[in-house]
Amino acid sequence: MSDVLDKLTADHVHIARLLALFEEQVRIIHAGENPDASLLQDIMGFMTHYPDLIHHPLEDLVFEHVINHDKDARKSLQVLLNEHEEISRVGHELKVYVDSLETEALVRRDILDKLASDYLKTLRRHMRHEEEHAFPLARKLLDASEWDMIRAEFKVKDHEVFGKVLDEHYQTLYHSITGTSD
Numbered sequence: 001m002s003d004v005l006d007k008l009t010a011d012h013v014h015i016a017r018l019l020a021l022f023e024e025q026v027r028i029i030h031a032g033e034n035p036d037a038s039l040l041q042d043i044m045g046f047m048t049h050y051p052d053l054i055h056h057p058l059e060d061l062v063f064e065h066v067i068n069h070d071k072d073a074r075k076s077l078q079v080l081l082n083e084h085e086e087i088s089r090v091g092h093e094l095k096v097y098v099d100s101l102e103t104e105a106l107v108r109r110d111i112l113d114k115l116a117s118d119y120l121k122t123l124r125r126h127m128r129h130e131e132e133h134a135f136p137l138a139r140k141l142l143d144a145s146e147w148d149m150i151r152a153e154f155k156v157k158d159h160e161v162f163g164k165v166l167d168e169h170y171q172t173l174y175h176s177i178t179g180t181s182d
């Protein structure tokens with residue numbers, strides 16, 4: 001069992017919880033009422049940083065190692081790698097709308113509603129695909145020495161101390177947004 005996959009799976013649980021909180025607010029917007037704008041901003045602040053800085057780079061590394069082992073997996077894993085970029089792009093677009101909720105009276109709520117629904121659907125499908133297909137493949141194909149390499153490569157790409165501090169910062173931020181300790 002890989003602690004890297006444990007971390008990625010735990011990240012998914014956290015992201016899913018944030019998406020559920022986000023969805024509650026989308027329902028409020030859909031009903032024509034005022035959402036909790038600061039909660040939406042906090043969630044999108046997290047979602048446009050943590051995955052780009054830590055979660056997706058680590059997954060990218062794992063998937064690249066899997067592709068080296070199993071060329072047949074290239075096509076399906078490449079879809080997931082491309083989706084990391086797409087999720088980042090849509091997330092930043094959504095953040096602009098969420099950030100303008102308090103300052104601009106005429107935020108196009110229909111556009112926000114549509115963008116948010118697409119974002120939630122895409123991200124949930126993406127994580128399910130990773131959990132059902134990519135993570136089991138990585139668990140099956142990669143041995144202990146390869147997991148060591150992934151940890152080492154990740155530390156090179158994202159300096160060990162900085163990466164750890166940054167990760168802790170986002171875990172704390174996550175707990176303060178959700179009001180949870182796990």
Ligand SMILES: [Fe+2]
Nearest residue numbers: 012059127130
């Ligand atoms: Fe993921």
